[in-house]
Amino acid sequence: MHCYDVLIIGGGPCGLAMAIEAARNGLDHLILEKGSITESIRRYPKRMRFFSTAENIEIGGIPFPISGVKANRDEALQYYRKVAGYFHLNFKLFVTVDRAEKQEDGTFLVYTPTGETYQAKNVVLATGYFDVPRLLNIPGEELPHVSHYYDEPFKYSYTNVVIVGGSNSAVEAALELYRHDVNITLVHKEPDFRQTVKYWLIPDVKNRVKEGKIKTRFSSIARSIGPDHVVIENLETGEQETLTADFVFLLVGYIPDATLLQRCGVTLDPVSNVPSYDRETFETNVPGLYVCGTVMAGIFTEKVFIENGREHAAAIADHLAGRTVRKVKELIERI
Missing domain, CATH: 3.50.50.60 (FAD/NAD(P)-binding domain)
Known part of the structure; x- marks a missing residue:
């Protein structure tokens, strides 16, 4: 040898x-x-x-x-x-x-x-x-419409997508999906996007959020994933909400x-x-x-x-x- x-x-x-x-x-x-x-x-x-x-x-x-x-x-x-x-x-x-x-x-x-x-x-x-990938270890994480990787937007046009995460990968995916006619809701455990997000993305994503074109649920975490929905919980109030989801991206690193x-x-x-x-x-x-x-x-x-x-x-x-x-x-x- x-x-x-x-x-x-x-x-x-x-x-x-x-x-x-x-x-x-x-x-x-x-x-x-x-x-x-x-x-x-x-x-x-x-x-x-x-x-x-x-x-x-x-x-x-x-x-x-x-x-x-x-x-x-x-x-x-x-x-x-x-x-x-x-x-x-x-x-x-x-x-x-x-x-x-x-x-x-x-x-x-x-x-x-x-x-x-x-x-x-x-x-x-x-x-x-x-x-x-970092796992959330929640029910439904293994379902086929759930992914820890994002590739490109075309598959998801005119669908409901939930993104979990608030760093670069989550923000980039949210912006690109929004521009390809995807209904986006972004869920993040912190009260705002991470400070490490690329500086040129921050004005873009915050303006889209202000316009209501990208919906956000800050201070929230995903509790479970079903075939067509995600159950989230607000960390400040303890209230739960069910979000419609055809696809789910868990972009948490x-x-x-x-x-x-x-x-x-x-x-x-x-x-x-x-x-x-x-x-x-x-x-x-x-x-x-x-x-x-x-x-x-x-x-x-x-x-x-x-x-x-x-x-x-x-x-x-x-x-x-x-x-x-x-x-x-x-x-x-x-x-």
Whole structure:
């Protein structure tokens, strides 16, 4: 069995950045990705535009030229694919990883559900967080007209849609659906939209709410979902209301796959699910096993993104190469 210097689990932007750093340092690498290249971005809403400017989501020092300031989904997919090709990154796509186990000789065996096994001296977990939606754990959440992902509006024209959530994904979906003749009601547990909503969306959505074109139920939560309705409860008054719903989007965020981390032997904080790792090298409690990107954030996914997650790769590569580890630029509070 070939033994790679570093095996990277996850082919998103941070996983690609890690592979680029490995290649630059002469480290034999392999990326195992359960979907396509940058699968999470491919699954974004089709008209999604990034919050960060293009230069802040570049990887490998390759410029990201676009006509505007902020890239959209399609531009990002094209860019990351071209960068991966430019650096001749080594991929195995549509391969799911079950676990990575440290062996007596210090190497890792990486197992897949199909029985394929890979060997590596070091493993980097760069799996992001988009695969595991936050669940409300309410009756009806599993019904076929309920989804934790929004794609595009055309299917839903002239129907009644309830959106649960008040952050970027919920606001973007509400605005796009409204513009395609969908009757929207947005339910959010807080008294207003989240402060982290993209600044250019706030005037738009608030004006649509003021006009009555997007209905809102703030300070409210969903209690149950039926085949054609959602029961919500106002947190201030305790009163319940039944909303007509042909489709329901539960856009309340996503979290890293804690079970994969645990199967790899990584210790997690029992409350936050933040893994145990060195703040400079990003090596976990398992020697030779690293975390890169949002996977290290636990439930605090808003604190790590491409803009700062891509920098973890250089620090990990320094550690693998035995150099002094470069400090990761502090763009956010420490988790």
